[in-house]
Amino acid sequence: MSVQIIYKNSSTKRKNSNLVLFVDEKFNISSLKKHISDKEYAFISDLLKSKDFKNRIISFDINSRKKIILVSLKKNSTSSQLENLGAKFFDKFKELNTSTYNINSNTASIKLKNAVGYFLHGLKLKSYKFDKYKSKKDKINITIEVFGKNIPTSKDQAKFKAIEDGTFYTRDLVSEPGNILHPDEYAKRLSSLRKVGLKINIYDEKKLKKLGMNTLLGVGQGSIRGSYLVTMEWNGLKDKSKPLAFVGKGVCFDTGGISLKPAKFMEDMTYDMAGSAVVVGLLKSLALRKAKINAVGVVGLVENMPGGNAQRPGDIVKSYSGKTVEILNTDAEGRLVLADALTYTEEKYKPKFIIDLATLTGAIIVSLGSEYAGLFSNDDKLSKQLIDAGENVEEKVWRMPLNKNFDKLIDSKNADMQNINYVGGAGSTTAAQFLQRFILNKTPWAHLDIAGMAFSKYGGALNSSGATGYGVRLLNKLIEDHYE
Numbered sequence: 001m002s003v004q005i006i007y008k009n010s011s012t013k014r015k016n017s018n019l020v021l022f023v024d025e026k027f028n029i030s031s032l033k034k035h036i037s038d039k040e041y042a043f044i045s046d047l048l049k050s051k052d053f054k055n056r057i058i059s060f061d062i063n064s065r066k067k068i069i070l071v072s073l074k075k076n077s078t079s080s081q082l083e084n085l086g087a088k089f090f091d092k093f094k095e096l097n098t099s100t101y102n103i104n105s106n107t108a109s110i111k112l113k114n115a116v117g118y119f120l121h122g123l124k125l126k127s128y129k130f131d132k133y134k135s136k137k138d139k140i141n142i143t144i145e146v147f148g149k150n151i152p153t154s155k156d157q158a159k160f161k162a163i164e165d166g167t168f169y170t171r172d173l174v175s176e177p178g179n180i181l182h183p184d185e186y187a188k189r190l191s192s193l194r195k196v197g198l199k200i201n202i203y204d205e206k207k208l209k210k211l212g213m214n215t216l217l218g219v220g221q222g223s224i225r226g227s228y229l230v231t232m233e234w235n236g237l238k239d240k241s242k243p244l245a246f247v248g249k250g251v252c253f254d255t256g257g258i259s260l261k262p263a264k265f266m267e268d269m270t271y272d273m274a275g276s277a278v279v280v281g282l283l284k285s286l287a288l289r290k291a292k293i294n295a296v297g298v299v300g301l302v303e304n305m306p307g308g309n310a311q312r313p314g315d316i317v318k319s320y321s322g323k324t325v326e327i328l329n330t331d332a333e334g335r336l337v338l339a340d341a342l343t344y345t346e347e348k349y350k351p352k353f354i355i356d357l358a359t360l361t362g363a364i365i366v367s368l369g370s371e372y373a374g375l376f377s378n379d380d381k382l383s384k385q386l387i388d389a390g391e392n393v394e395e396k397v398w399r400m401p402l403n404k405n406f407d408k409l410i411d412s413k414n415a416d417m418q419n420i421n422y423v424g425g426a427g428s429t430t431a432a433q434f435l436q437r438f439i440l441n442k443t444p445w446a447h448l449d450i451a452g453m454a455f456s457k458y459g460g461a462l463n464s465s466g467a468t469g470y471g472v473r474l475l476n477k478l479i480e481d482h483y484e
Contacts, residue, residue: 002140003090003127005120007157008147018067020089020103022110025074027053035104036068044068056085057092067098071119073110080394082115083122084461090126099141105148117152120144121160125462128168128469130175159289163476166285167469173277174454174467178253178270182225183301186252186273190230190280190299197287199233213340215319219333220302222257222310229341232283232297236290243294244483245351246283246475247341249334249358250276250301257304257330258312271467272334274454275357276301278471285476292484298345300337304330316415320344321438324415332420334360335434342438342445352483353382353444356435357471358451363427364400365452372398373453373470376432379444385482386446386474392481394461395474397448406433 021032027048033041044060051058056072071089074081093101107115123144131137152160173181173189181189187202194200205227208217213229220227233243251272255261261269276299283297311317315327317336321343325336338356345354364374373390375397377383383399390396409430412418417437421430432447439445453470460468 003124003142003144005124006143006145007151008145009151018069018098018101020069020071020101022073022104022107023070024108025072027051027058027070027072029070031106031108035106040068044070057089059092069101073108073115075109075111077110077112077115079112079118080392082112082118083125084394086119086122086124087126087462089119090123093142099143101142101144103144103146105146105150107150114152114156116146116150117156117160120146120152121164122462124160124164125167126464128171129464130171130466132175133177162285162289163473165288166281166476167472169284170274170277170281170469170472171463171467173280174271174274174469176270178303181270181273182252183220183223183228183250183303184226186250186301187226187228187230190232193232193280193284193287196284197234198283199235201231203229203231211320211344212318213320213344214317215325215336216300216302216340218311218315218317218327219251219257219304219330219336222307223303223305224307225252225303228301229344230299230301232280232299234283234286234291234293234295236286236293236295241294242352243296243349244479245345245349245354246279246295246297247338247345247354247356248276248279248297248299249273249337249356249360250299251334251337252301252303254304254331254333255306257310257333258306259329259331260306261331268455271455272359273301274359274467275334275448275450278357278450278469278475281469281472282475285472286479291479293479295479296345296349296351298341300341302333302337304333319438321440323417323437326412326415326418328418328422329420332431334358335431336419338435339438342435343440346439346441346443351443353379353446354439355382355386355446355448355475357448359454360447360449361428361431361451364449367400367428368398368452370452370456372396374428374432374449375399375446376402376429376436376449377444377446378402378436378439378442379446382444382446385478386448389477389481390474393473393477395453395470397474400432401429402433402436406430410434
């Protein structure tokens with residue numbers, strides 16, 4: 001189902017079309033007289049006397065060709081509440097089996113600026129569906145015409161669309177199967193983002209070997225596919241101020257390598273590149289909305305396979321930082337990809353901060369389920385900004401501990417460190433503690449473990465089941481509130 005939104009500056013009455021009207025939380029319709037006929041007004045007034053107002057969206061059949069739908073807005077509604085209501089409206093009009101709607105942008109007495117924009121943003125986010133490989137596609141097209149005095153400005157429309165496009169691009173990438181979106185194809189797709197204004201650099205295996213990125217390369221060496229580091233730069237400021245840096249884990253498929261995963265649910269490991277997809281979607285959004293910042297995205301793209309040349313448990317590799325790592329479990333591979341990417345990002349770009357995202361540990365799902373991403377950070381200010389942004393857009397994070405006392409769990413007898421904690425416990429924290437060792441110059445850094453958030457079996461407020469796009473809106477809000 002595709003949704004097209006058309007904005008009209010006209011305030012003309014829609015006599016023979018499905019009309020959506022906003023009312024206050026008590027369903028007071030006195031302000032709607034100018035938008036509907038006297039007969040319709042009397043009809044709805046009479047029906048409202050017997051209605052249960054627990055449902056904030058109520059539909060009335062005026063005749064066989066026209067419905068009037070009332071959407072109740074609470075006076076102090078937040079942007080996320082309006083987005084969630086827009087998503088509920090999408091579910092509602094799927095039930096109504098009607099293809100054309102007209103929305104009056106008069107939002108009653110609500111205080112929030114751009115209320116209609118947030119409502120429609122939630123509707124659009126909920127409308128996403130990945131049916132690329134279905135032989136029979138849903139061909140229903142929904143057209144929504146928005147009219148009246150409170151329609152979003154063209155600038156706001158462009159901003160919402162940029163965020164939607166970035167989120168949908170992330171969801172598309174995460175939804176692709178591993179046989180289609182392998183590292184070679186992924187790098188090729190990223191090169192196409194030059195057309196939106198991003199500067200793209202692709203480092204293949206030859207270049208990575210020369211740079212000494214052996215922890216990243218080790219993960220992918222069992223695959224017939226290549227391994228890559230891709231940088232994406234957005235320069236929205238004319239000055240050369242330090243960029244904001246975002247780093248993502250892009251394991252396009254994770255079998256576990258020689259430390260092979262169980263067969264059950266291994267098909268979900270096509271999602272193990274979700275951290276990188278968030279970084280890509282964010283950078284695309286920033287470019288599309290011409291964000292007034294400098295930003296860089298860095299993603300490590302590999303496939304973790306148990307081939308004849310695969311990395312073995314017990315191998316010792318030297319990272320880009322110069323530190324050595326003993327590989328005790330080849331299924332703890334994401335941290336190896338990020339290790340080289342983090343040090344390279346810090347050294348090359350000298351950013352204001354680094355935020356990395358990864359579907360890193362199953363342990364974070366045990367801790368936080370699918371309600372919060374795990375946040376680990378060396379910086380209180382950055383942590384608070386992320387927590388606040390997450391609450392605002394309902395992409396929540398929960399701060400977890402880092403402490404030098406955890407270091408003994410990843411110290412190795414044979415190398416500088418080992419890639420897992422064999423003692424047991426604190427799986428997410430020791431993984432983050434490992435990553436922190438590759439931040440060499442005390443750059444403010446945050447690690448988001450999104451293993452429980454990147455995809456959903458049952459769907460969420462703004463997404464159906466499958467890839468969620470979690471992180472794009474969170475990081476966009478962080479930038480919008482604190483760095484633009």
